[in-house]
Amino acid sequence: MRMTSFALAAALFAAPALVASPALAIAPPPYADHVCPNGLEVIVVERRSVPLVTIEIAVHTGAMSEPPEYSGLSHLFEHMFFKGNNALPDQLAYSARLRELGMIFNGTTDDDRVNYYFTTTSDHYENAMVFMRDAITTPRFDKTELDRERVVVTGEMDRDESDPQFLFWRAVEQAVYWKYPTRKNPLGDRKTVLSTTPEKMRTIQHRYYIPNNSVLVVTGDVSADDVFRRADELYSGWAKGADALVKFPLVTHPPIRRSEVVLVQQPVQTFTAVLSWIGPSSVGPTARYTYAADLLGRIIRDRGSKFQKALVDSGACVSARLGWETKRDQGDITLRFEAAEANADACVKAIQDELPKLESPDYFTDAEMQNAAQVLDVGQAKARESTESYAHSLTRWWANADLAYYATYSDRIHAVTRADINAYLDAYVLKKPLVFGVLESPALAKTITKAHLEGLVGIKSGGAK
Numbered sequence: 001m002r003m004t005s006f007a008l009a010a011a012l013f014a015a016p017a018l019v020a021s022p023a024l025a026i027a028p029p030p031y032a033d034h035v036c037p038n039g040l041e042v043i044v045v046e047r048r049s050v051p052l053v054t055i056e057i058a059v060h061t062g063a064m065s066e067p068p069e070y071s072g073l074s075h076l077f078e079h080m081f082f083k084g085n086n087a088l089p090d091q092l093a094y095s096a097r098l099r100e101l102g103m104i105f106n107g108t109t110d111d112d113r114v115n116y117y118f119t120t121t122s123d124h125y126e127n128a129m130v131f132m133r134d135a136i137t138t139p140r141f142d143k144t145e146l147d148r149e150r151v152v153v154t155g156e157m158d159r160d161e162s163d164p165q166f167l168f169w170r171a172v173e174q175a176v177y178w179k180y181p182t183r184k185n186p187l188g189d190r191k192t193v194l195s196t197t198p199e200k201m202r203t204i205q206h207r208y209y210i211p212n213n214s215v216l217v218v219t220g221d222v223s224a225d226d227v228f229r230r231a232d233e234l235y236s237g238w239a240k241g242a243d244a245l246v247k248f249p250l251v252t253h254p255p256i257r258r259s260e261v262v263l264v265q266q267p268v269q270t271f272t273a274v275l276s277w278i279g280p281s282s283v284g285p286t287a288r289y290t291y292a293a294d295l296l297g298r299i300i301r302d303r304g305s306k307f308q309k310a311l312v313d314s315g316a317c318v319s320a321r322l323g324w325e326t327k328r329d330q331g332d333i334t335l336r337f338e339a340a341e342a343n344a345d346a347c348v349k350a351i352q353d354e355l356p357k358l359e360s361p362d363y364f365t366d367a368e369m370q371n372a373a374q375v376l377d378v379g380q381a382k383a384r385e386s387t388e389s390y391a392h393s394l395t396r397w398w399a400n401a402d403l404a405y406y407a408t409y410s411d412r413i414h415a416v417t418r419a420d421i422n423a424y425l426d427a428y429v430l431k432k433p434l435v436f437g438v439l440e441s442p443a444l445a446k447t448i449t450k451a452h453l454e455g456l457v458g459i460k461s462g463g464a465k
Contacts, residue, residue: 031394032224033403034231038240039212042231043394043403044224047387053125053220054388055132056117058395061208063111063186064250064329070204072188073196075109076146076153077204081116082107083145086138087130091145094135101127104388109186112328113399119388122221126230129218133234136214139205141198153193160187164266164439168274172437175262176276176332180251183329207248210241217394219387253278253330256433261453265442270318271344272336272439275351275457279333279428282326282401290401291409292424293324293333295416298372299364306363307354316343316350326400333428341444348456356430359422373413380409 032044062074082105084090088097098105101124107116116136120128160166174181182189216235218227256278279293280286300307300322311320318338325331335355339347357363384390397406436457440448454460 032228034224034228036211036232036235038235038238039210040231040235040238041215041398042228043215043217043398044222044227045217045219045387045390045394046222046224047219048221050387051122051221052119052387053122053128053218053222054117054119054391055125055128056115056217056219056391056395057132057136057214058113058115058217058399059208059214060112060245060399061204061213062109062114063188064183065208065244065248066182066185066188068182068189069192070200071182071185072153072190072193073200073204074114075186075188076149076193076196077201077209078107078109078114078116079149079153080139080141080146080201081135083149084140084142085134086140087134089140090142097131101131103128103131110399111184111186113395115392115395117388117391125222129227129230129234132216133238136209137235137238139201141201143198146196146198146201150193150196153188154190157187157190157193164264164268165272167266168264168272168437168439171262171264172274172276172435173332175260175435175437176256176278177253178257179254183251183253206241208244210244211235211238212240213244215395215398217391219391219394250329256435259433259457259459260435261450261457261459262435262437263445263450263453264437264439265445266439268439268441269341271339271341271347271444271448273339273348274337274435274437275335276435276437277333277428277432279324279327279331280424281328281330282405283328287401287405288420289424289427290324290326291412291416292420293428294326294376295369295372295413296358296421296424297322297324298376299368300358302368302372305368306357310354311337311347311350314350317347320347320351328400341441344440344444344448345456348453352457359425359430361418369416369418370414373410373416376413377410 032046034042034044036042063071066072066074082091082094084094088094098118101118102120103124104119105117107114116132118128118132170185173184177184216231280289282290299305302308303312307320307322311317316339318340320335320337322333322335324333335351337347337351380393383393394403394406397403436453436459438448438453
């Protein structure tokens with residue numbers, strides 16, 4: 001067993017009421033880490049204050065591993081996890097056992113992680129561990145249940161596709177990740193989901209649902225040594241497989257070929273737009289840019305920042321927010337903004353004028369940088385307030401970056417300099433090809449046309465910016 005302590009975490013228990021460093025007061029608590037003989041990583045956070053336990057498993061798969069013929073099957077697999085397995089033959093038996101153990105449960109599918117969790121009282125901990133083992137290692141993929149669940153998944157598609165914001169997001173993503181769009185679409189393709197067979201589900205299971213491509217996180221009223229012992233025993237029959245991401249390599253998303261406008265018309269009342277770029281990866285040499293991306297986004301999101309004063313307080317835009325999504329396989333950098341229809345041109349022009357100013361040495365102060373770093377720290381701490389949310393955070397960071405990235409995040413955020421922010425802007429944002437997505441009403445599209453929008457941001461039709 002290896003006990004991993006985050007930097008200065010022990011000081012949490014010894015620090016006086018007033019501490020000099022904001023980061024010190026909210027440093028993450030330590031966790032215990034263990035790797036089973038079959039390669040399954042196990043992480044435990046002991047919290048004895050409340051008799052609750054969360055058991056979560058995450059698998060490093062999702063849309064990132066889906067070519068067109070598998071688009072949406074990670075999501076369908078997530079649904080089938082909550083059906084019959086070798087211990088509980090069908091959904092009725094599965095649901096009855098959930099009720100017996102008093103479990104809150106769910107699962108999610110993203111680009112690079114599929115996770116499943118159960119939260120219950122700690123007196124059910126042993127049975128919940130067995131329940132998780134059976135569900136993750138022996139799904140049945142009964143054809144009748146699969147047919148029924150396909151309807152549920154396509155129903156989700158129907159709901160999402162009735163939302164103008166979803167359609168807008170999908171259109172922009174397809175343009176940004178133009179060569180491999182299915183690798184950024186966790187919801188998936190309707191025809192692929194409807195035509196899926198149990199054999200295809202088994203293919204996904206054998207490729208990705210292996211112990212050495214998964215992590216088990218247990219948080220709450222438990223003993224780390226006991227969790228590790230039980231994990232070694234319970235999962236001893238789960239056979240290690242070939243490294244999934246080596247045997248089935250991920251694609252590399254090529255750069256945006258040229259700046260372009262993506263115009264989506266829907267029955268909306270405001271002008272919503274986004275400037276979108278492909279950002280860095282959270283692993284490898286480009287990871288250094290990700291901290292600057294987070295800090296800059298937080299600085300200019302503050303209502304007192306020059307950015308907000310120039311764009312929102314001026315009345316040009318209703319809102320403006322720069323964001324960055326931490327991903328191993330490159331996340332989106334998005335500047336999303338909204339304006340009243342009459343102010344659409346003024347908002348776009350104001351943003352175009354403001355972007356280059358981000359590199360000005362006096363655009364934000366040292367105090368603004370320190371405050372932004374502290375706010376990011378607080379956000380991380382809030383995600384650890386409950387044992388359940390802490391388990392989600394650990395599996396998310398395990399998949400999106402790695403746990404070393406998570407452990408050192410606070411220190412690295414506080415170490416970001418203006419030079420780091422400028423280097424990030426130069427490498428990924430300023431004067432780089434982008435997708436300019438616009439969501440507007442059909443009535444507004446009569447005057448604010450695609451050609452008009454291209455002119456606003458200096459894009460030659462069919463060419464580069």
